[in-house]
Each structure stands twice: as structure tokens, then as C-alpha cells.
Amino acid sequence: MIKDNVIEYKTYSFANRIVKAYRYLTKEQKEFILSKQLLRSGTAIGALVREAKFAQSKADFINKMSIALKEANETKYWLSLLYDNEYIDNPSFQSIFEEAKEVTAILVSIVKTTKENH
Numbered sequence: 001m002i003k004d005n006v007i008e009y010k011t012y013s014f015a016n017r018i019v020k021a022y023r024y025l026t027k028e029q030k031e032f033i034l035s036k037q038l039l040r041s042g043t044a045i046g047a048l049v050r051e052a053k054f055a056q057s058k059a060d061f062i063n064k065m066s067i068a069l070k071e072a073n074e075t076k077y078w079l080s081l082l083y084d085n086e087y088i089d090n091p092s093f094q095s096i097f098e099e100a101k102e103v104t105a106i107l108v109s110i111v112k113t114t115k116e117n118h
Contacts, residue, residue, distance in 0.1 A: 005053075006106065007049055007103075007106050007107065007110060008046070008049055008050065008053070010099075010102070010103055010106065011045045011046030011049045011050075011068070011103060012046045014042065014045065014046065014099055014100070014103055015042060015043045015045065015046040015047075017042075017096055017099065018038060018039060018042030018043055018075070018096075019039065019043065021035070021038065021042075021088070021092075021096065022035050022036075022038060022039040025038070025082070025087055025088075029087045031082070031087050034078055034081055034082050034085075034087070035082070035087075037074075037078050038075065038078040038079065038082065041071045041072075041074040041075040041078060042071075042075045042078075042100075044068070044071040045068050045071045045072050045075065045103060045107075046068075048064050048065070048067050048068035048071065049064075049065070049068050051064050052064035052065050052068070058114065058118050059118070061114060062111060062114050062115060062118065065107060065110050065111050065114065066111055068107055069104065069107040069108060069111055072100060072103050072104040072107055073104060075100050076097065076100045076101070076104065079093065079096060079097050079100060080097070083097075
């Protein structure tokens with residue numbers, strides 16, 4: 001993965017962490033419901049960012065990035081729920097949650113900037 005597109009790189013890297021977290025949650029913690037939600041939302045972020053790369057218009061780009069932002073926010077919800085119910089320890093939670101916040105902040109900036117220039 002080329003690092004020249006920061007959000008694309010970060011969301012792909014984040015998706016890899018989510019897949020690893022899902023493996024851990026299902027194999028070690030035997031948690032299948034919340035972890036599946038985390039997997040779905042956490043990997044959707046990067047897929048939507050990748051889709052936005054070939055958006056048909058600026059409005060389509062904004063829409064895809066806005067949906068990616070919603071998925072990032074949802075991912076933070078599932079992470080918090082898993083942590084509060086003791087499926088994820090504090091150091092792991094802090095690390096992945098900080099990354100989720102960073103991805104969210106970048107997406108907020110992209111959506112805001114693009115809307116201003118629309």
C-alpha cells in the first residue's frame with residue numbers, strides 16, 4: 001500500500017487491526033456478535049474511502065466519505081462496548097481507539113473541506 005494517500009493508507013492499516021481484533025475476539029474471547037459488528041464497520045471505512053477515489057462527482061465523493069465517517073463513528077461505539085464489557089483490555093482499547101479517533105478526525109476534515117469547496 002502506497003503511503004502517499006494518508007487516509008487510504010490509514011484506513012487500510014486500521015482495517016488490518018480490526019481483522020486481527022476480530023480474530024482475537026472470536027478465538028480467544030469467544031465473542032461473536034459484537035465482534036462481527038466491529039469487523040463490518042471497521043473494514044467498511046477503508047472500502048468506502050477506496051470507493052470515493054473513483055467517485056462520479058464531488059457530491060458522490062462527499063457522500064462516500066460521509067458514510068465512511070459514520071462507519072468510523074460506529075466503530076468507536078463497538079470498541080467502547082467491547083471494552084466496557086471486558087472483552088478488550090485497556091492498553092489494547094486505548095491504542096485502537098486512538099487510531100479510530102485519528103481516522104475520524106481526518107474524515108471530518110476531508111468532508112468539511114470538500115463541502116466548503118463544493
